[in-house]
Each structure stands twice: as structure tokens, then as C-alpha cells.
Amino acid sequence: MRDVALHAGVSPKTVSNVMNGYPYIREATRLKVLASIEALGYQLNLSARNLKSGRTGIIGLAVPRLNLPYFAELADAVIGAAEEHGLTVMIEQTGAVRERELGALSRPRGHLVDGLLFSPLGLGPDDADYLRISTPMVLLGERIFHGPADHVMIDNVNGTRAATQHLLQLGRRRIAVIGTHPGEVVGTAAIRYGAHLSALAEAGVKPVHKLAVEAGPWHRSNGADAMEKLLASGAKFDAVLGLNDTLALGAIRVLTKHGFRIPDDVAVAGFDDIDEASFSTPTLTTVDPGRAQIATAAVELLVERMNGDDSDHRELVIPFELHRRESTIGSNS
């Protein structure tokens, strides 16, 4: 920068002013400086600026894994939303492991991120205190904690209830659930399963507990394994609720392999509305949690916090939408 200043015959501060779009510069000076910058191939050193300003223009995004389509599509949306605000995104994969999630919180990249978007999956309610960090943060996804942080939430409860009600309306009464996490009380699995049970109860349908099948990480393979196990158990069912889309798709795979017709023999619904759900065979009935809105709302909220807003913590619930597709209502052709 000094070199540029010399080359242009101005002070370093003027160069800095030009770089930052400071308005009160004579146009002639500005052009002169710009020319020198060009001539010398000068590039601003962000580390230096950050050191001085305490800001990096980077926000962190902590998600389980990018090989989970929901989170990949969420990351895509977040990166896009951040760009609108001139921010870059650093992604940290936590693997939904508690220790790694705590790591992402405790050491927000050594002052290298101005804010953090955090999708907690491994944390429990006892960990709420860890969320009191000095870096601005917005939680994404589940209503796990009431408390010390902003939260942009999926409407898990009403979304899942809508899916279950849809299956009930189709006359299905024996609904298998894929992807429960027994023992978990907070967390997506517990919330969605609870909402499912409440919808059943409301309709006066008794739940069949052996139709609820556990699945660890919500990959397709685990959905497939869970369905194999369910079939092996000999239990009868006329519908399947995958607690997310990949589980449902894995289950569909196995059902098809075993000769079940979908939706005639078994109707299947999921949750997330990942891109694939519109193109799978059959297309998948699922709950769209409003990914794009989640991303823009979360980034907006975070930016406000980064700008010093220290008003009370807010919880935002994004409206969901149920997409009825072939896996429950068949093809219309």
C-alpha cells in the first residue's frame, strides 16, 4: 500500500480511502490511485485489515456433513445469502458429534469469523450454557434450546403433523416410522416422532411401537437397513414416515426391491424436500421446511447481531409446506 501511495504521489491513508470507497476524494485523485493499484498489481491484505478492524467478512457455518443432501442444499443457500451481504462462508463439518460441535463453538476459528451459523445436532439441553459465546451466533434448525441464542427454526412439529395427517387421510392406519433415536428427548428425531404420535393420538389412532425403527445418521443406507430390519420383523404396515427424505428414499429402495408397490401397498412420506424428492421414482411426498427462507433469515439475523444489535434473542419459525407426490398419492397419469 505504501508502494502504491508512492507511485501515485499520495499518502497511504488516501489509498486506504480509495480501497474503502470513502466518498470525499477528488475524482482525479481516485483515478490516479486506481491506476497505480492496477499498475503495481496491488492486492489488499485482508489479514492486516482484520487485525485493525477486528472484522474479517467471514461467517462460519457449522453443519454435520455436506454429504447429507439437506445440509448441502442448505449450505448452498447460506453461501448465496451471505454473498448478498458481501460475506464469505467457512464451513465446518461437525459430524453431529457433540465434542466437535462444542469445538466449533469454543474456538470460533480464532477471531477469524465475525459470526456463526450453527446447526446443532449432537448437543443436548445440558449444553445450553456453551451457547453463550461472545461471537454473534444464530442457531439453525431444531427447537432444541430455549435460550441464550437467536434461532431460525424449521416448523418440525406442524410439518410432521401435516405429513402424518396426510397419510391418515389416505386411510393408512399402520404407519411405520424410520429414523427414531430412542432415548433422545430433544433433537430432530424426537421432535418429529413426537409430533407424529400427537397427530395419531388426535385422530384416535393407536401407535404401533414396533413400527418405529431406529436409524443412526440419516443416510440413505441407514434408511434402507432400517426397512430391511422392519420387513424381517414381519410387522405389517401400510405407510412409512421417513423422519427425513434420505431415510424415506432408502426405505423406498428396499420396499421396491421386495416387490411392494408404492403407494398402493405402502405409502411413503419424508421430510426436507431435497431436490431429489422431485425426481425419485416414485417422486416423494415430503415436507418442505423452507430452506431458502431459513438461509436468508438466518444470515439477516446474524448480520444484525454482527452490527451490534443486542436486543433480546429471537426465535423465528419458518413456515413449512407439504408437497404431495407419487409416493403417497400415486401418479395422475
Next chain:
Amino acid sequence: MRDVALHAGVSPKTVSNVMNGYPYIREATRLKVLASIEALGYQLNLSARNLKSGRTGIIGLAVPRLNLPYFAELADAVIGAAEEHGLTVMIEQTGAVRERELGALSRPRGHLVDGLLFSPLGLGPDDADYLRISTPMVLLGERIFHGPADHVMIDNVNGTRAATQHLLQLGRRRIAVIGTHPGEVVGTAAIRYGAHLSALAEAGVKPVHKLAVEAGPWHRSNGADAMEKLLASGAKFDAVLGLNDTLALGAIRVLTKHGFRIPDDVAVAGFDDIDEASFSTPTLTTVDPGRAQIATAAVELLVERMNGDDSDHRELVIPFELHRRESTIGSNS
């Protein structure tokens, strides 16, 4: 850091030494300093370190979009590989747009990344000069350029040839191709299509040009649209080669909708071996480009460059593998 030094009764430099694992410190001093760090909740300011050392511990990853499963899974692998080297990944989405790709090159985040992994899709051979940048860089994916940069390549040619040969071995002779980019000479689409043609020629099969269908971005939806167009044209075919998996899956969707049986009426193959290919209905025959190996090799190469290795540019071709699945060979049940 000064505060920590005061608290521990040592000089800032000693604290720095402790932070950096400098070996020649008395254990007692080390523990004292560690205690003070803990007591004061001290966190190293990376911006400051970077300013001094010129290193950030961050590498950039420039890919088209994370909503393309291949790139999401690649990013996942890269983040994992980078972690092994203590590096963090900043993802830049270029949208496969030339201008944005040039942007990622010209302004590698203002010295904020120590190196760059770059998946060029929008650049042409005329842009080779732009690849001569001072930041260490490794190109990922396609053999677009011979030249000024390290390159970890998918074996597009042999992979595609294997897929085509597989279709030919099944007795298919009228193979539709989904996803061509007419006018493109370098780039994935052109390379794979060219390889397909060469495999046909070698087998003495005459290509049917109207069976090659264009598709812009390689999304499922574009694969579906392309297949609709192909069917509307009335052309007859007994196989489909999707130039990537999502195109193939989109095409399968449409074929199924129109009542074609796969693979009996039409065999379908793709390229990428995304996770979904193992779980779709039918499962998808596809070419596995060795994503994990690509990621680890690329990060390794990049780390060497970042450590000052300035030997000649290297080109690494990762071996592929053809996975034969239901979409071409049917179910074995």
C-alpha cells in the same frame, strides 16, 4: 497475549512459544503459561498471526454449486482431507460462470487463503494464462488445460468409454446421450461425449446424432427436460448415457413416467457415482471417478506447493471404476 504474559510472569514471546509448541521451554514454564491461558480464556488472534507469518491455514475451494451432489460430496471429502493437514476450507461458489471463476482466481480472498483448489467449468483454453497465479493452486476434475498448474484429473475418457462399452456389450446400439454442450470443445461435456463417440467408432457402431441432447447445468431437472424433448422427437433408442448421474436420474424419472421399463426397454448409465446412485430406483450404473482419492491427492499436492515445492507441474489421473447396477443389468433377485 500480553495479559497472559503478565499473568504468568513471562514475556509475550514465551507465550507465543508455548502456543506454537516450541520445544525448548521448561515444562514448569509451559504449564504456568497454559494455566494463565486457561484462566484468562485467552484465544489466539489468527489475523495477527497471519499478518506476521503470511499464512492463514485456510485453503479455498472453488466449485460451481453445492446443490450439485457431486460437488457437495467432493467438498465433503476435501474438507475431511484438509482437516488431516490442520487446514480449514473456504468454499466459493462460481456457478460455473466464467467471470466468477476468474474472480476466484484473480482475488484469492486477499491473501486470506494459502492455497486454492479449483474446479474450472466455465473457463476455456484461452483463459489458461489466468491460471498463472502466485497463490498455490491445484485444479480439480477435467483435463481442460495442459499447462501452468497442477491438476488432479478424473479419467473422463476411459471412464466414459467403459460405460459406453458396457452398454454396447449389452447389445444396445442406439445410445442416447444426455447433457452435451454443443460448441464446447474442452470441458467435461465435450470430453465425455468425445470419449463416447470414440468407443462407438471402435466398436464399429455409427453414432446417431439426433440422439445427443443438450442440457445446460447438469441438474436433475435438465436431465428430465432433455429426455422429454428426446421422446417428443420420436427418436428411438435402447440406451441412455447421462453425462453425469443427476442427468441420468432426471432422464430415468421421465422414462419411468412414460412407462418405459429400465433396463428392459432402455438401459441407463451415468457418471460420478454419487451416493444416490446406489439407492435410486432402479440403482444406477455409473462411473466412480474416485472422489475420495481426488480429494486427498489434491490436498496433498496443494500442501506440498504451499510448503514451497516449485518443481514442475504435475498431472495426476485418478483411476475410475465402473459400477454395474440395475439400470443396465436389471435386478438379480
Next chain:
DNA sequence: TTGAAAGCGCTAACAT
């Protein structure tokens, strides 16, 4: 094995 001094490149605050 530890400390002192200097400076990385930038910008905030204050001149002018």
C-alpha cells in the same frame, strides 16, 4: 531457555 525490539499492512482518530 527466555526476553527485548521491531515491524508485518492496515485503518481510526485526529490534524490540516
Next chain:
DNA sequence: ATGTTAGCGCTTTCAA
């Protein structure tokens, strides 16, 4: 509208 001064928090000499 532009320049001066000082210092962000760390590490790299070099000395002790």
C-alpha cells in the same frame, strides 16, 4: 479533501 501518528496482536530476529 488529504496527511500524520499510532497501534491492532502477533512472530522474527537477535541477544542474554
